[in-house]
Amino acid sequence: PKYVYRFSEGDKDQKDLLGGKGANLAEMTRLGLPVPPGFTITTEACRAYMATGQVPADLRVEVTLALREIEDTFGRRLGDFYEPLLVSVRSGAKFSMPGMMETVLNVGLNDASVQGLAQFSGDERFAWDSYRRLIQMFGKTVLDVDGDLFAAALDDLKAERGVRDDVELGAEDLRGLVETFKQIVRAEAGRDFPQHPREQLDLAIEAVFGSWNTERAALYRRRERIPNDLGTAVNIVTMVFGNLGETSGTGVCFTRDPSTGHSGVYGDYLTNAQGEDVVAGIRNTVPLADLEQIDPDSYAELRQAMRRLETHYRDLCDIEFTIERGKLWLLQTRVGKRTAAAAFRVATQLVDEHLITMDEAISRVTGEQLTKLLFPQFDAAADKTLLTRAMAASPGAAVGEIVFDNAQAIERTDAGADVVLVRRETSPDDLAGMMVAAGILTSRGGKTSHAAVVARGMGTCAVVGAEALDVDVAKQEVRVGERTLVAGDVIALDGTNGEVYLGDVPVVDSPVMTYIADGLDAGLAACPDEATAELVQAVHRILTHADGVRRLGVRANADTADDARRARSRGAEGIGLCRTEHMFLGERRELIERVVLAEGDTERDAALDALLPLQRGDFIDILEQMDGLPTTIRLIDPPLHEFLPDLTDLAVRVALARERGEVDEREVALLAAVRRMHEANPMLGLRGVRLGLKVPGLFALQIRAIAEATLERRRAGGDPRPEIMVPLVGSVRELQIVREEATGILAEVGAGGLPVGCMIELPRAALTAHRIAEEADFFSFGTNDLTQTTWGFSRDDVEGAFFTDYLANGVLTISPFETIDADGVGALVRAGVAGGRATKPTLHMGVCGEHGGDPESIHFFHVAGLDYVSCSPFRVPVARLEAGRAAV
């Protein structure tokens, strides 16, 4: 294969092969912009190196040929004594990656060519400065010498000479420093600094290849989900010198402001400096605008290049440049990183300038960026006392009093306080407290722990796995190092970076959220300044366009009238999942317990009768909020153990009572029943449709409640559109039985014709979807359970147990509960879609569950051909945007 591309050969679309830096250097060269001549060694060469541990033999030859071309154009040779050519060796992967070897400048200098450089530039100081920089960078990045040793030697020298700045050191000083640096290399690396220019070049290239696999780089890739096998490219670029005196310098600039998106002159410039000096903050830079005074010609040329690049990339670019004795050189460009707010504003500004279309604009922003704009944030300027740093599980900023349980949480919020629920970990029992809390903090668990998943679903800020915390609920205190905090103490959580602070930290609200929840006028009214108003307008335009182009509908998962209203105001087009389990918590729990455990029909029927009006009331409220929109109500799907008394507790209670000789017959009977029902694997047990078929009257009650609520809403002049959904179906026969019962009840009540469908959340359901479709009016893919049952993972158990290892060793790149496993679980979704449509070509299908709000998963569902996604109300705007992006 061809391992070397001249800059004149590549282009910006070859990032896979040439890396980001190389592809863009090539593109700039093709545009005729002033790029120093050079070439790029491909990522393929790096991959070959990784596979064999050796630099491919062909590569050395190709490097020689490309290098000679450059030497010939300049009539100079690499590291020659007379007018030496020098080069930089720069890594550049497809994605920019901190933690990899960066750059070695001035390759080609040695004891001889440093003299040549001095003579030919007429600047001895410059030559020795360049040489000491080479030994320093080369020593550190290629020979693995501790960089602090060089820095310390430089500091010592400055102290000795009584100067503050390294520009104040003279040629003789620097010549001495070169000797010191060489000694450091000899002592630390056990070899001399290589004098041969080509050896320098080859070692630097190999070091760049090798840096792909350093621990830091690998860690970064894991976190950013960058594949491990891409490899990096290496760019060899003719050196140009910004450190050749007052008419030289180096700088960075943006074609528009990366935090507001406004076009203008943004950047920094540093006279008489090389490369790193600008970012390293060694000396004070001046604003780019000052360059107009310093060097008007270069400034004009740079402005022109900026405009040219922005027009060409049709996006905000950032640029690295160097001026060598009044001549401008461009050393790097890329589509610039920007804040979430700037992404939205830049996108719409470019539309207004007719550089891109609205379709392109929505592809320039992401759901993740939108999410960031929705959360309140801590005032960046405020003083903070950091308690600990842990996993940022659900974004946002929360300040509140510490509470340790539901009762405290409710009591304090009723009294008007904001609270942070602090637990070792959370379980469904803590739901009440979680629902009212401003923030949730746990000392255990990861990104898929109960606390994290539930908090994300509710849009509540959460920090989890804060191992530095010792949470002692019994003592009602939490210890952090030397400190002990008690209930009522105020703490602050940053769910975006995982930091926990002591005391109050001022929070600023998000006007974008106000816009999402209450509309454009309210959003604009909430803006503190013009810039924020521009942002709100930009978000509005982009979301409106996404709504116009998306094919996927967006519904919400909502169990209460409040949630339903919230979802609707955020643009939900229906409810995709109304869970009914929560409706049986609290006081009603006892009723459902009686239904499940009843010995005889009479006892059960009495409990059911008591439940009917309550259920009907729940549905009337929700259907009223969702008037005119589809509302998918899932029949009860309780993991049984959540509704029954705990077996151990009950057994202990009965035993103790027996000891005291006061046996309570009811308790004894209850214990027998609970024991009978006890399951080793409740998640794979008597749930969903199985429970409905086992306990007579349970589903019937719910169906009747839905039917009666529908009639009631119709009588009130409403347009209720409930859809009855049967959970955990594995066989068409299960659905058929429920459907027959439902048809009878609906007809009897006078609400015939309501759709009856089912969840597809078991592999068997997906694989027999063509059969199940015979009895279903719609499908809804329950990808949470489908993921558990496809992988054979119990989500509640595996996360702490081995997910961390699986993420580390690459079995998983991300939790399959967060982003759908497209290959495995996704194959079942595709099979389910195909099966369903084979039987009923227009069968309506959606997805409910965590994945419905996850950007990457939404793109998958779009391609899979689903009709809608359903997600938590908070995620609705994100889903609208991503569904739009998937469609363009």
Ligand code: ADP
């Ligand atoms: P990074 O990715 O860390 O920015 P670069 O490869 O871009 O690393 O280089 C680091 C610094 O060295 C940058 O300021 C860059 O402009 C400068 N630089 C790189 N190559 C050359 C060169 N051939 N001539 C002059 N300066 C260079």
Ligand code: MG
């Ligand atoms: Mg750079």
Ligand code: MG
């Ligand atoms: Mg399920």
